[in-house]
Amino acid sequence: MSRLSVKLPGLELKNPIMPASGCFGFGKEYANFYDLSKLGAIMIKATTLETRFGNPTPRVAETASGMLNAIGLQNPGLQSVMENELPWLETFDVPIIANVAGTETADYVEVAKTISTAPNVQALELNISCPNVKCGGITFGTDPVQARDLTAAVKKVSNVPVYVKLSPNVTDIKEIAKAVEEGGADGLTMINTLIGMRLDHKTGRPIIANGTGGLSGPAVKPVAIRMVYEVSQTVGIPIIGMGGIADTDDVIDFLSAGASAVAVGTANFVDPFVCPNIIEELPAKLDDLGIGQLSELIGRSHRL
Amino acid sequence: MSRLSVKLPGLELKNPIMPASGCFGFGKEYANFYDLSKLGAIMIKATTLETRFGNPTPRVAETASGMLNAIGLQNPGLQSVMENELPWLETFDVPIIANVAGTETADYVEVAKTISTAPNVQALELNISCPNVKCGGITFGTDPVQARDLTAAVKKVSNVPVYVKLSPNVTDIKEIAKAVEEGGADGLTMINTLIGMRLDHKTGRPIIANGTGGLSGPAVKPVAIRMVYEVSQTVGIPIIGMGGIADTDDVIDFLSAGASAVAVGTANFVDPFVCPNIIEELPAKLDDLGIGQLSELIGRSHRL
Amino acid sequence: MIIQEKMKVVRQTEIAEHIFELTLAGKLVGEISSPGQFVHVRVSETQEPLLRRPISIASIDKTLSQMTIIYRAEGRGTKLLSSKLAEETVNVLGPLGNGFPVKETSEGETAVLIGGGIGVPPLYELSKQLKAKGVKCIHVLGFQTDAVCFYEEEFNRLGDTYVVTVDGSRGTQGFVTDVMAGLETDFATYYSCGPMPMLKAVQNAYSDKKGFLSFEQRMGCGIGACFACVCHTTNNTEHDYVKVCSDGPVFPAGVVSI
């Protein structure tokens, strides 16, 4: 076992680094830059039952050390993902975590049922926290009862372990985390984006056509770290942490806060090589810290 | 009436710019840089019934385009503020907004009752959103019923209009806003800080001695703008907006989002002249936008 | 191949009001395959401003491994970029997208190139390549006002050039379409880059001609992964779209719904 490897429900990761959902498409574009087999895993773009075009443009806006997006879950739909995207990804030695989205429980269940049968899909990421769609998405993520019930419904049909992606736009994220654990979640992924808005200085109108968007990038890292720190001490299931990761130190911080692995989102846009670069730098960083096995870092902030 | 002037409950502001509470002490230090009479108003440091030392140090940590603080409401206490700080501020032609904090309703009421009698205190800012104290503070700010009741209790004893400072760490800020409006608030100030954490890369331990801290600065501006935009369309009372303001364009954005005036916090640390500089730049900016009276900007994002 | 490279600043000059011409050197230049491709530029090594800026390639010199971009320093990012001095480096991702097809106009034929504002730069390399091939180029360049006009002489050297300004302070007063109305009509192809209303007017005016339009959208990744930059197509199915960054920025006239 390599010193970077991590074992999680359904996942044997060579290393703890994976691109975050929605920031890596279905991998094709980044395959031009490096061998995707280097990655710990890949979280693919949210998949819904039907093809979706998503929201009108502009869909992104820059903010201080961050960005807003309101893509609105554009994706080719379940069938096309099963037929085109996932088989292509099989050419790489990398586990896929399929991000599952929907408008109501039935959609989620149907997508989960089918996509969890794909040979390379080794876990699901239940997206109950997308702030950019009118119904579904985040409403499941802000109400503990709905979150628990949806988790249970999806668990029942899924062939693979289910991770639930939590929204940071809540008064008490621990409460939601406990609810989905109760619902049978095998793990958590967190955080999705914070709801934000940017206005055009000249016109005063929102830049994002949808009005609001989801805030990601280094700006949100302190919020993400705080939430991982709190939740990891509240639940017994593992966490894949994300929110603002841009370099190896950020990865160390998320592991220290209590995450078992991490996902990198926005930073892929700034530097397409960010994931393999971090993977390459990690061993030296562990040496600097006098740490043998990466897992020794996990939750280090709680101790003492 | 100057084109920058703003009239709010209890306040006749020469201009919409005021330093935010906790980022300007009681004004003495900044008086070395410029004439405080230039300011629209001053929000003084939170005042509690008794002297407070606050939290252990380190109390601040930098984050990407932001900072965390966990000062913990250090202040000399009501009596000293009444005897030393407020009289000194009377030498300037500037209205004071007194930030009132406490642990339980009785403290808030007592501080509000007394401090609202000071001749230059023209409004109170009820701090129900400080994330850095163990009890009181934010617990009032995340529960609509508690928020309403506290507001009503303070309103009853205050000699001057009461603004309530909202926490962004909630699932639905509109709900809290409506509750405090119901409680009789004359206005809102928002946002206080987001709860965050930074770890030391080497040790893995939180840098802030208190563990978590409040995130402020440009990083949070998109969240603040979104909340001002939402709340200003939900309540009928005016809003003093804040969160990440660093320049004149930021001020335009907050007014466009629906704030009637703004406060500048963290940016004072980066540039002590930020408030007078913005005040000086505002008229030319209005010209650029083809706007006569500043008030025409307010809520411009809602229209059309 | 798309590469990420710290390119060296050869020189940077303000060629019109707030308009900067930046020449960069590096092996990325060797990868450029058509005029109208763009690069995604990191304006600072700090995390604010965070995102890259998409800027078209205005001209290339493969022997020197140099390329020039021309941009308006207007927002935070481009202002920072404009402060870069010779010998400093700039982190560039590119070349990106599909540019203007030079092959769509044959030797001896005429092409009309219509640019508006900061849409003008990519037409310069296009015109150079068309001319080298023996195509006659006519340029119609629209600007706001005299102070922000640039490259009139450079384009003049390549073919007839008409400048139009909104306020009439240089060339004809009006919009590019005002000049286009008076042009010979026996040209083979048109190529255009500029603001959306201009592209729309051009496409309408030349609805019977073969044309290529370069589009703009706000971008995240710049490489096709994030779905930020999509446009609906004229194919009237609701879900049909193209990505400006990787399918474009240049599309044949009529493809993108405008």
Add this chain to the structure above:
Amino acid sequence: MIIQEKMKVVRQTEIAEHIFELTLAGKLVGEISSPGQFVHVRVSETQEPLLRRPISIASIDKTLSQMTIIYRAEGRGTKLLSSKLAEETVNVLGPLGNGFPVKETSEGETAVLIGGGIGVPPLYELSKQLKAKGVKCIHVLGFQTDAVCFYEEEFNRLGDTYVVTVDGSRGTQGFVTDVMAGLETDFATYYSCGPMPMLKAVQNAYSDKKGFLSFEQRMGCGIGACFACVCHTTNNTEHDYVKVCSDGPVFPAGVVSI
């Protein structure tokens, strides 16, 4: 008076591993009133890194309106600062705080100056001013290892200088207190700047002497307004405190609870 100024970089040199000596020119220098004052430096005009960095003034030249600061480029901010070249400007707020009292040692008396690591720089200006006044200075300078030692010669020129390194790669092996134990004891005053454990050890070792210690705390404003940098005093009332930025950073020994 405290001013905010874009000071011009005169020169910047790496004088030891990751240790930079930066000389800045501007009228702020005219405002410096005592050695041990510090400046609050903006490392970039972008909003990340956001906060200023507090750095002690290491030496001043009032005739040239120049001051030198010496710092370790370790974190994000100081690394960015270390990339500034001559002729660039740096936004500086200062001078801040109260420095070492030179007047507390009289002509003919001896002073011991004890510095640790990046606490060494402010002692240099202090020693120059003490020497100019006719005070005999003895310097004890502690560093981690030879590679990060700096200014030994400069201090040597001003008085006896003992270098101590933790690993023994230069001077005595050990801590500053190991050298202090062997020094003459009939000095009038001591002045010290360095990490907290060192200050504590020094204060304990010289508990019967008049001494002045310079403290560090993480800062927000740097001018006394934000209450970030407070320390408890030895006055045992729970609420008694001092602010390092505006009451300090230098305090008489015994004032701050350590």
